[in-house]
Amino acid sequence: MSTPWAEVITALRALVDDFTTNGVEKLPPERDLAASLGVSRGTLRRALAHVEGEGVIYRVRGRAGGSFIKQVVESAPIHSAMFELRSNKLIRDLNHVAGVPQMLARQGRSARTEIIAESLEQPTGSIARLLGIGSGEPVVSLLRLRYADEETWSLERIYLSAERFPNLLDLSPIEALYQELERHYGVSVHSFEEHIEVNPADARVAGLLGIHKGAPLYAMRRVSWDENGDPVETSVDFFRTDRTRLRLAGWFDSGDPRTS
Amino acid sequence: MSTPWAEVITALRALVDDFTTNGVEKLPPERDLAASLGVSRGTLRRALAHVEGEGVIYRVRGRAGGSFIKQVVESAPIHSAMFELRSNKLIRDLNHVAGVPQMLARQGRSARTEIIAESLEQPTGSIARLLGIGSGEPVVSLLRLRYADEETWSLERIYLSAERFPNLLDLSPIEALYQELERHYGVSVHSFEEHIEVNPADARVAGLLGIHKGAPLYAMRRVSWDENGDPVETSVDFFRTDRTRLRLAGWFDSGDPRTS
């Protein structure tokens, strides 16, 4: 947290927590808030837009308007209750890349990760290209089985450059990968691209997930990049379609800074 | 196009077109561009961020930096060629809600829409709730079959408030729904929420799509809202999983206005 902007976000989150415990639902006017935080209104508004994007607050115009704290059910997406879904599926939120365990926690589910394998490998050509390394350079490969409510949910294969992240395997077992990368290497994911298909499970994957061979699975391929546009990791995840609902929310511009 | 910001976006797109035909790859510096467009640099930068989000330009820092026009392959997402995908699937881009026909055109595919039904109906309870109307009020219902390369791709069911959009059915056949709503009612979609599941096709849907009963389909439920937060439409789309790859790209904040 070095930039003013990031500090303001942190301060806002703390303020929201504080207000929530004290039963206050409305934040001060933007002009006052900016002054008390020692930043300009523009900077404050960018931070407000960010936490609004996180679903922490919402803003209302007009004389009785302001920035209000959302006392959400928060476990579920805002309108999901309105969808006529009798299913009890787990939600994979496509708006947030990180944190499968956190995602499950917010849905009131238990999460467990089983490390199937952690190893150094010679990458295939396409993996090397995706990571922007030579095909002779080794990659760290993680294979993890995710459980939700003590039942299999997904199988994840992740590749990272071994040269860029030395001694990564010493951190084993790696549960929250992105946090570790941030902490030990100062690398954070800034953008990503994900492709999703539905394919029948092959024998090996079906065996690990405990499902029938040929059952449809989401196959999600992802690449993520840091702020310089350098690849951070690439992965292939298989999610059980019988337990998973994908959720996606978005919005279009209105001329004011927004975040995603 | 009334606000400066929207006008600048339009001007930028035109400028990019102009430069492209003249073989120029780099836009003028932001300060010059802002002056020549008669707006402040901040406003210009918001517009630049927007068109960057559309994938039209990219920006580079440093002395030799600038805003560069992407001479994209454009049909395909940037890195899809790098994914080891032998498949020839159609891409459903989750970053852009509107324009299935446009989406197909950019992939070099032919598009065709067959209207199966257009009618006024009494909504079910959940549809009425999603649209924020009473269950006694009628809704306009559209059922459309989408073809890509002369083969079925998806079946879409859309509901709108008949009271909010009077005489909508007179515009038949409705191909580009969002454009019609904008043009005739001044309504544009500002945000949306989408839930995706994979379900086996029932007999009727399978028949319309010409696939086997029980074949896995993406079932996408969506609600969209205008800038005031009022519901615009809700729909359920079924996409063939054997012909479809979902694509999703995203990025996180860096303190500067971004768009999605």
Add this chain to the structure above:
DNA sequence: AAGTGGTCTAGACCACCGA
């Protein structure tokens, strides 16, 4: 009328990186 968020401006300074 008055207070709120929403947009825009002009200018300053910083961070980056090739000339």
Add this chain to the structure above:
DNA sequence: CGGTGGTCTAGACCACTTT
């Protein structure tokens, strides 16, 4: 060093909505 994009500021005015 110097030109580029990236961030921040202070202030003005607009749009909206309740008083």
